[in-house]
Amino acid sequence: MTGNPLDWLKTRAAERAAAGLRRRLRPRSARDPLLDLASNDYLGLARDPRVVAGAVDAVRAWGAGSTGSRLVTGSTELHAELERELAEHVGAAAGLVFSSGYLANLGAIAALTGPGALVVSDALNHASIVDACRLSRARVVVTPHRDVTAVEKALADRTEERALVVVDAVFSVDGDLAPLAELAGVCRRQGAALLVDEAHGLGVIGTGGRGAAHAAGLAGAPDVVVTATLSKALGSQGGAVLASQDVVDHLVDAARAFIFDTGLAPACAGAALAALRVLRAEPHLAERVRDRARELAGLAHALGLPVTRPEGAVASVLIGEPAAAVRAAERCAELGVRVGCFRPPSVPDGVSRLRLTARADLTDEDLALARRALAAVRG
Structure with missing residues (x-):
């Protein structure tokens, strides 16, 4: 055989281009002029001076990196403080911080299942859950x-003795809530544990943003495990598992x-801890972002656009084909609004969409600009 063994990549790239599925990085400047309705900065804390100061203070105290894995040199007093306060916020007995929400799901699901166990996963769970199920070596039912x-x-x-039900608290594309109370009841009747991914629930759902599991009355339950990310409502980066001390x-x-x-970088831990303290001091931020999400969806609905009903911070405007969704997102950007554009494999064929993410700090002027952009999408 001759030639480059990776030449097949060119064929795949051409196929994706023909289907409207090529992706490209779009570096934004530090002074991005567009209204942000695409990021996961739900509470508007990523640039909050208090959160930035938390990151800076952590770097000054602990340095730029954590210097090793958590079991060697990568655990600091700052990590332990963050774990305690996160657990307290959601009503869990203990917490464990990972370097990303993705890894929190991989670590928890794989370690709590394995060969001889069953994992039951919702069909619309996040990719990190899907990958965790595949890597768990357990039998998986979707x-x-x-x-x-x-x-x-x-x-x-099932024939397996151990079972784990895994579900997103708030589904990341349509923004709908999982029926957590009902799922917990099923799990208890059938002797299974429940893992709830609060990536889009922490800081947004429930009183003071304590999460959907807390709102469903499941806080502190020994048979419920919560995973979360620090990169959305808390405006930083990292992940956590919040559960019983045994877990x-x-x-x-x-x-x-x-x-x-390698352990979570000190800057990220410091920023997340500062953001959590802002949220706890200003619990109205969670209700504020939910209100703004409903207003965004209402604007789209009033314009005749098919839009999901947000229960958290996310609303989706259905477009249809991938190329049409890309054009709609580009049109919004031309009018000063950045929106998310979700295409396969993030969503199934035929249901590509614009994803609108609200922030607690959106102004009435921001909503008016969003309306003008959505009106242009409608045509």
């Missing part, structure tokens, strides 16, 4: 979206994504 009956059947029909101790011993990864 159930239809929000279908509690299907979850109960999968659990009742956290097990993850320290067995979660490969924790044991073999």
Whole structure:
């Protein structure tokens, strides 16, 4: 055989281009002129001076990097402080900080299941959950979206002694809530544990942004595990598992994504801790972002655009084909608004969309600009 063995990449790239699925990086400047309706900075804290100061102070105290894995030199007093306050905020007994939300899901799901266990996963769960299920080496059953009956059947029909049901608290594309109370009831009847990914719930859902699990009355339950990211409502970077002390101790011993990864950088830990303290001092921010999300969806609905009903910070405007969604996003940018553009594989074929993410600090003028952009999308 001759030639470059990676030449097949050119063919795949051409196929993606023909389907409207090529992606490219778009570096933004530090002074981005566009109204941001695309990021996950739900509470508008990523540039908050108090949060920035938390990052700067952490760098000055601890340096630029954590210097090693959490079990060697990568655990600092700052990490422990962040874990304590995160756990307290959501009502959990203990917490464990990872370097990303993605790794928190990988670590928790794999360590809590494994060969001889069953994982039941919602069809619209985030990619980090999907990958964690695949890497767990457990048997995986994917159930239809929000279908509690299907979850109960999968659990009742199992032959495995151990089972874990995994679900997003708030689904990242449509912004709808998981039926957590019902799922917890099913899990308890069938002897399964429940893992809830609060990536889009922490800081947004429930009183003071304590999350959907807390709002569903599941805070502190020994059979419920919460995972979260620090990169959305808290405006920083990193992830966490918030659960019983037994779960956290097990993850320290067995979660490969924790044991073999470098610890979260001090700047990220300091920023996340500062953001959490802002949220706890200003609990109205969670209600504010939910209100703004409903207003954004209302603007789209009034213009005749098909839009999801947001229960958190996210609303999606259905466009259809990938190329049309790309053109719609580009038109919004031309009018001064950056929106998310979701295409396969992030969503199924035929339902590409614009994803609008609200922030607690959106002004009435921002909403008026968003309306003008959406009116242009409608045509």
